[in-house]
Amino acid sequence: MLRRSFLRGAAAAGTLPFLPARPALAQNARASVLRYVPQSDLTIVDPVTTTAYITRHHALMVFDQLYGLDAQLKPQPQMVEGHNVEADGTLWTFRLRDGLTFHDGEPVRGRDCIASIRRWAQRDSLGQALMARTDAMSAPDDRSFVIRLNRPYGLMLETLAKLGPPVLVIMPERLAATDPAQQIPEVIGSGPFRFNTKERLVGARVVYDRNPDYRPRESGTVSWAAGPKRVHFERVEWQVMPDPGTAAAALQNGEVDWWENPINDLLPSLQGNPQIVTQLAGRLGNLGTAVMNHLYPPFDKPAVRRVILEALTQEDFMAAAAGDDEKLRRTGVGIFTPGTSMASDAGLDILTRKRDLARAKKDLIAAGYKGERVVLMSASDNPVLGALGEVMHDLLQRLGMNVQYVVSDWGTLVTRRASKAPPDQGGWNIFSTTWVGLDMTNPVGEQVLRCGGQKGFFGWPDIPEIETLREAWIEAPDEAGRQRIARDLQAAAMVQVPYLPLGQYFYRTAYRREIRDIVQDQFVFWNARREA
Structure with a gap:
């Protein structure tokens, strides 16, 4: 609480230090530069190799999508001019817009699209569902590509418009040939911004320059990732801050224009400044999850995972994430x-019944916990993830588990979570993360519900019952059928526990009042402008 009080006071006074202003940010150049404080530093630049949202934000700037998802969750043509469907829904032909070029000057071709889809599909549930139904993909000419299915696939456009990480973006064929487990060697897209590698300063700054050759769509409504992507800034700088107080002071002083995720403790001082606007970052909120490594004890045992689920209290986690305002959790x-x-109450009694930690400690031993060290990872540079980590640390200790609490920056955590090594050899057992509500609306798009073993999400759960239900959901003929399957799937998840659901929270983003026309509910940088 002392630290929070200090942050409030320092932020209100605007006395906290900030990175020295760069010469390029002289007053006469200010109008052409947007300065943004991201949730964390950008450590992975390849959107296929990670589900980190910071990388997704980066990808949407540099690359473009075939279809863009709008605020009604409807796919709208983006790079695609249009499509035809023939042969009872099994033959899809797509035609690209004229004049699309990559940042290196090469035109975007149909074969680039095919290679990008293939690479991405190896790491994404929707992509895997598409490829399981695909007989062939071809590019009859530079502006077209064809997908021939072995049976109809009703989620085709939703798949090609995948917005949640890993986001489906189009890159040159030569880059899309990279093993999806390895990062691409360079960042070349066709999107509205170019990645400025020369001015990248790890841990401090990420720079993007407007792509002068980008041709936005001429029609449509700007909504989420859909519509014309018109850029009004010559340059966007991501300024990585050492702590929330520094970010708040920088925003108050006008040294930055937009702060992605201010902590709730600092909102009163920001909201008291007439030059700052705060608004909900997304109408679907965020869902907290605790991801467990199913490869090693103790979380290789369903009974152990279920005891943890029975012992946790979502209110503890969400109060830590959202603060005192009950409306935000x-x-x-x-x-x-x-x-x-797809939401239902199936199996949720396990989350609402009275907690008994003394009994849970005994149940944990009976479930097969033998005192193994549990490596709990947490992120130090993300206030919400840090808060969730603290609550999880306390819970596991109170249950009598032997916890090794490993705190690092988010980039380091993201790298370590990909390791399948034993926990005592650089691997891990558990960490908490959050997901935008959009990415938790169905069983195929939900990454943490991928339970296909080595093809699953980090933690690699192998739960055939859940995989069977996910496949049945894809094949369901109508919404009512999908809802019934989703209900069965949630009931199964409350027993098998592929991960721990921690609740839902909402947060506000904050920006200077002179910044107008920010795209609602998304962290993208087209359309936004500075009022003169």
């Missing part, structure tokens, strides 16, 4: 985003 939350069509 929701508990009794299952595996799908509340208020969306």
Whole structure:
């Protein structure tokens, strides 16, 4: 609490230090530069190799998508001019817009699209569902590509418009030939911004320059990732801050224009500044999850995972994430985003019954816990993830587990979570992360529900029952059928526990009042402008 009080006071006074201003940010150049404080530093630049949102934000700047998802969750043509469907839904032909070029001057061709889809599909659930139904993909000419299915696939456009990480973006064929487990050797896209590698300063700054050759769509409404991507800034700088107080002071002083995720403790001082606007970052909120490594004890045992689920209290986690405002948090939350069509109350009694930690300690031993060291990872540079880590650390210790609490920056955590080594040899057992509500609305798009073993999400759960239900959901003929399957799937998840659902929270983003026309609910940098 002392640290929070200090942050409030320092932020209100604007006395905290900030990175020295660069010469390029002289007043006469200010109008052409947007300065943004991201949730964390950018450590992975390849959107296929990670599900980190910071990399997704980066990808949407540099690359472009075939279809863009709008605020009604409807795919709209983006790079694609249009498509035809023939042969009872099994033959799809797509035609690209004229004049699309990559940052190196090469035109975007149909074969680039095919190679990008193939690479991405190896790491994404929707992509894997598409490829399982695909007989062939071809590019009859430079502006077209064809997908021939072995059976109809009703989620084709939703798949090609995949917005949540790993996001489906189009890159040159030569880069898309890179093993999806390895990062691409250079960042070349066709999007509205170019990645400025020369001015990249790890841990401090990421720079993007406007792509002068980008041709936005001429029609459509700007909504989420859909519509014309018109750029009004010559340059976007991501300024990585050492702590939230420094970020708040920089925003108050006008040294930065936009702060992605201010902590709730600092909102009162920001909201008291007439030059700052705060608004909810997304109407679907965020869902907290605790991801467990199913390859090694103790979380290789379903009974152990279930004891942890029975012992946790979502209110503890969401109060830590959202602060004192009860309107910014929701508990009794299952595996799908509340208020969306697949959400239900199936199996949720396990989350609402009275907690008994003394009994849980005994149940944990009976379930097969033998005192193994549990490597709990947490992120130091993300306030929400850090708070979730603290609550999880306390819970596991109170249950009598032998916890090794490893705190690092998010980039280091993301790198380590990919390791399948034993926990005592550089691997891990558990970490907490959060997901935008959009990415938790159905069982195929939800990454942490991928339970196909080595093809699953980090933690690599191998739960055939859940995989069978996910496949049945894809094949369901209508919405009612999908809802029934989603209900069964959640009930199964409450027993098998592929991961721990921690609840839903909302947060506000903050920006200078002179910044107008920010795209709602998304962290993208087209359309935004500075009022003169």
